[in-house]
Amino acid sequence: MKKSILILACTVLLAACNKKEEKKESLYPEVKKTQAQLTLELGQEVFDGKGMCYSCHKPDQKVIGPSIAEIAKIYKEKGASIVDFLKEKGEPIVDPSQYSVMKTNFAITKNLPEEELVALEAYILSHAK
Ligand code: HEC
Numbered sequence: 529m530k531k532s533i534l535i536l537a538c539t540v541l542l543a544a545c546n547k548k549e550e551k552k553e554s555l556y557p558e559v560k561k562t563q564a565q566l567t568l569e570l571g572q573e574v575f576d577g578k579g580m581c582y583s584c585h586k587p588d589q590k591v592i593g594p595s596i597a598e599i600a601k602i603y604k605e606k607g608a609s610i611v612d613f614l615k616e617k618g619e620p621i622v623d624p625s626q627y628s629v630m631k632t633n634f635a636i637t638k639n640l641p642e643e644e645l646v647a648l649e650a651y652i653l654s655h656a657k
Contacts, residue, residue: 571651574644579636587655593630594622600656610649
């Protein structure tokens with residue numbers, strides 16, 4: 529009798545422990561997703577806001593600059609760094625003939641904090657098809 533109570537207690541305890549473990553595991557991806565989401569939101573905020581990128585870059589259509597989707601595609605294919613480009617440490621690889629138009633924006637992008645440059649890169653790359 530005593531033994532079976534002990535076994536029962538152990539089983540309940542084990543089940544409780546397992547549940548806790550499960551909870552931890554299922555929470556983890558949610559936290560990660562939220563971080564990625566926050567980075568994308570910051571990227572969009574800078575892109576549409578103080579970066580003023582939106583005036584020349586639309587998601588799917590070339591206007592003054594290439595579309596965001598086209599930039600994303602080429603940067604993904606070549607594994608190049610948009611952060612470096614925005615710091616004027618890279619070469620233009622999307623439309624070099626129009627580079628002088630884009631160059632005027634380095635006055636803005638060079639003064640952005642690293643976190644916002646990384647967010648801009650994530651936002652642009654999220655448009656790759
Ligand atoms: C005055 C218009 C204009 C604005 C504003 C502008 N761009 Fe551009 N952008 C261009 C043009 C034109 C090109 C094509 C030339 C080139 O590829 O460098 C370009 C190209 C790019 C490229 C591809 C560079 C490459 O490797 O060829 C990236 C990345 C980019 N822009 C990001 C941005 C971001 C981020 C912002 C906002 C901070 C921004 N642009 C604001 C006109 C603009």
